[in-house]
Amino acid sequence: MRWCGIIQALGGRCVHTRCGAGGIAGCVWVHGGLRLPGMPSISIIICCANAEATLGPACESAKWADELIVVDSGSSDATAEIAKAYADRYIVEPWRGYGGQKKFAAELASHDWIFFLDGDEECSTQLAEAWQGFTDAQLGRLDLLMVPRKNYVLGRYVRGWWPDRLTRIFHRGRVTWDDEVLHDTRKASDPSRVLALSGWIEHKRHSDAGFSDYFSGQRMDERLLMVARQMHGRGKRARVWDLVFRPWLAFLKFYVLKRGFLDGAFGLLIAQKAAVSTQLKYAALWSVQNGLDSSDA
Secondary structure: OOHHHHHHHOOOEOOOOOOOOOHHHHOOOEOOOOOOOOOOOOEEEEEEOOOOOOHHHHHHOOOOOOEEEEEEOOOOOOHHHHHHHHOOEEEEOOOOOHHHHHHHHHOOOOOOEEEEEEOOEEEOHHHHHHHHOOOHHHHOOOOEEEEOEEEEEOOEEOHHHOOOOEEEEEEOOOEEEEOOOOOOEEEEOOHHHEEEOOOOEEEOOOOOOOHHHHHOHHHHHHHHHHHHHHHHHOOOOOOHHHHHHHHHHHHHHHHHHOOHHHHHHHHHHHHHHHHHHHHHHHHHHHHHHOOOOHHHO
């Protein structure tokens, strides 16, 4: 019998990576009692809302963790039922903003090492296995683990967005939080205490999101205006050359340097989206610096 079968029969969970070849040392036994000596503990936290289409696969991918917490900012679909079927803790908390919601959620964890997933993301087996390879002694020399993410748009992998590294796995007592309006990010106490992982997160692999979810003009305008206000508050200003050259540079980056041309029309679409987003971001910044956005405040 495979070692993972023995573990699961006794009430544990295995991540199904090395169990067939490496013996019991290649299996992880969590939620069942036994933990191998030196194996570090981690809490996975999923912050989401109305994520019934993707939350199941997200939670399935997190079964290997010592603790799974789902923080729901107010769903009207079946998110609650799905979360309760998987999570050790299910919390409903009104939306506090990207950083605020994650800071609140981090305090709920039973373990200091935390891994944030979104409701439309999944942890790859390779990433789970990478975590298994650490000892507490090794993690004692680290604050932050950089995790790459594979993004999918309209069901297709976006070559040009790789590696999209994120600060998702961290020790909550050793990092500081950046105040970004759209994305939560963290910093280590020293660059030497950061390590890039080879395993990855998969984003929207099981999503049924359609064209409007990626190319909605209204949604893009709202998000970019938030970014523009933050840029302005940090002293950035839009110049003529920003409006002229930056959109073209963004297109060239994703179509040529990131080899989007290998994906045919899909790659062209992604590069054009990058150019349009860049143009609108600097147009929004120009609007803010000239006091023309007051009606949207």
